[in-house]
Amino acid sequence: MRFRSLAELDAEVVGCRACPRLVAWREEIAVVKRAAFAGETYWARPVPGFGPPDASLAIVGLAPSAHGANRTGRLFTGDPSGDVLFKALHRVGVASQPTSTHIGDGLELRGTRMVSPVRCAPPANKPTPEERETCRSWLAAELELLKPTLKAVVVLGAFGWQALLPVLAEAGWPVPAPRPKFGHGAELELGDLRLFGCYHVSQRNVQTGRLTLDMVCDVLASATSAAGLN
Numbered sequence: 513m514r515f516r517s518l519a520e521l522d523a524e525v526v527g528c529r530a531c532p533r534l535v536a537w538r539e540e541i542a543v544v545k546r547a548a549f550a551g552e553t554y555w556a557r558p559v560p561g562f563g564p565p566d567a568s569l570a571i572v573g574l575a576p577s578a579h580g581a582n583r584t585g586r587l588f589t590g591d592p593s594g595d596v597l598f599k600a601l602h603r604v605g606v607a608s609q610p611t612s613t614h615i616g617d618g619l620e621l622r623g624t625r626m627v628s629p630v631r632c633a634p635p636a637n638k639p640t641p642e643e644r645e646t647c648r649s650w651l652a653a654e655l656e657l658l659k660p661t662l663k664a665v666v667v668l669g670a671f672g673w674q675a676l677l678p679v680l681a682e683a684g685w686p687v688p689a690p691r692p693k694f695g696h697g698a699e700l701e702l703g704d705l706r707l708f709g710c711y712h713v714s715q716r717n718v719q720t721g722r723l724t725l726d727m728v729c730d731v732l733a734s735a736t737s738a739a740g741l742n
């Protein structure tokens with residue numbers, strides 16, 4: 513294995529400059545900024561996973577948002593997607609508080625690690641298939657390190673689902689062929705690992721009513737139970 517620990521992986525991933533388009537974008541945003549954050553220094557680097565290294569539950573998202581994790585340096589922190597997600601994680605008992613505003617705000621996750629298939633903020637929140645492929649080795653390394661304790665994964669959206677299944681198959685989990693499709697409420701049993709599909713907690717999904725806080729909590733409750741966390 514390339515990394516001996518998640519701490520080692522996290523320390524290395526933040527220096528990645530593999531995708532020129534993403535490097536340019538994450539750094540440009542940090543200069544232009546959003547007016548509300550004009551006084552802040554943006555993180556403007558790849559965002560590592562967040563949560564304990566012996567997690568039994570993983571939450572797989574999409575990519576850091578421009579003025580959220582790309583600003584704060586922590587996944588789902590400081591953006592509207594995180595507002596919903598952390599409320600739900602707190603409600604099911606794995607987040608110490610319902611909000612996540614900045615590193616050092618006191619938030620802790622119990623038995624749960626957030627992982628991003630793409631580590632840099634992409635223009636229009638849309639990584640290219642090439643960028644997803646380039647970032648895949650980080651996702652693979654993170655799952656390999658989590659494997660000894662991992663029991664359940666919640667995948668937020670089709671992008672994460674498509675990124676994750678090949679990585680799980682390569683790491684030895686019995687992923688069926690053809691690969692099962694993503695859907696909200698989809699559930700897969702891959703040997704000792706349970707996979708749960710959930711619509712992404714994006715502002716658009718929530719504002720249009722496609723996804724409600726209760727729907728997120730329902731999926732998380734099943735997943736935390738499968739992960740032995742409640």
Ligand SMILES: O=c1cc[nH]c(=O)[nH]1
Nearest residue numbers: 573574575576587588
């Ligand atoms: O997947 C996502 C979406 C928003 N913010 C993140 O950090 N990840």
